[in-house]
Amino acid sequence: MSPVATQDIEQARDAALAAADDLFYRRGTSAVSVVEIRDMSGVSLRRLYSMFPSKADLIGGWLTHRHETWMAWLETEVAQRTADGVAPVEAVFDSMTEWLKSSEFRGCAFINTHAETGELTAEHEELIRAHKRALIEFLATTTTRPNELAVIIDGAIVQAAVFKSTRPIESARACASALFGNEMRSAPME
Amino acid sequence: MSPVATQDIEQARDAALAAADDLFYRRGTSAVSVVEIRDMSGVSLRRLYSMFPSKADLIGGWLTHRHETWMAWLETEVAQRTADGVAPVEAVFDSMTEWLKSSEFRGCAFINTHAETGELTAEHEELIRAHKRALIEFLATTTTRPNELAVIIDGAIVQAAVFKSTRPIESARACASALFGNEMRSAPME
DNA sequence: CCATTGTGAGAACGATCATTCTCACAATGG
């Protein structure tokens, strides 16, 4: 039927999503053209459009991919620190601090994309909300007051991006400290 | 020299900024064309470009205008409530809640514009930072811990926009309550 | 009344996009 180079469909998809992740996150979805993603990924326009029938679909694929990798990253980071005896809330803040300090940090991809209403479809909105809901649910598994914590974290992410500084995360930590009291200052429950 | 209709330069500027405020805030700066601003404001392209030599300048003018009107709005709201005996921190949250509930609410114009890196010049970045700094300074005049409060507020604004809900502001209020204790629960100092 | 000058309306220009199409080729099935 059609075995020609059909094997590397997965590779092509990975390459496309890797390029999308780099370019969309760094410059925003509307400022990046599909041709640029072709140039960076090496995946031809034809294949790109066969995998993602429109740019909106490509953005949707990117959001889904980014959600999975980012959540997995956070869960790993927090798990490692709590395994070392760090209290969960502290573990979350330590992980966040590391992210905010990284040179490629440009804020939350989902918040940023939400701000670009130009091409924000209903499907994208739902992906963004689902990400934020998932973060809150994850926080709920390790801490009390997940909603409050999520508000504090989003505020810190946004301000860190605007001010290009890690100081907002320290303000955020102070908020959490007031909120959680000694839930922050001890190992989980040993 | 050149009195022809030179009188209404100010009116034209106001009309242009009013249209920009409506369109840029609602749909984002990159999704709105200069022609759309002409159509809504009735100000001709020629005049638009004589007042703002480029779209970036128009965006800059809008950010400046929005900063002034928004800060003036907040200061008035907070002053009224504190005059009625409401504690400053509560007054800030009550004002915010009113804003988040308004039908045209679409998040913070400055955070949203910051997320649109496509056409974000150094001048725009500085206007955005200046706005956030000004908010913190205003909070410092009426409350202690302005940095922490600003983080909480930005988090609530972002989440309210994403979730189209006022619940995040209640989470934010709970954070502030933990942070400020009885500074929130009484009239200023009577 | 005439020369001048600022103006509005919108055409024109040049660039960029998202998306589709063409063409030549490579690999397969018979």
Next chain:
DNA sequence: CCATTGTGAGAATGATCGTTCTCACAATGG
């Protein structure tokens, strides 16, 4: 070997933009 079919490279298409330009007019100064 040949017909077929999926493919890459990139040209073509049609739309949209930011910005500038043209042209005709309206109001002024002399």
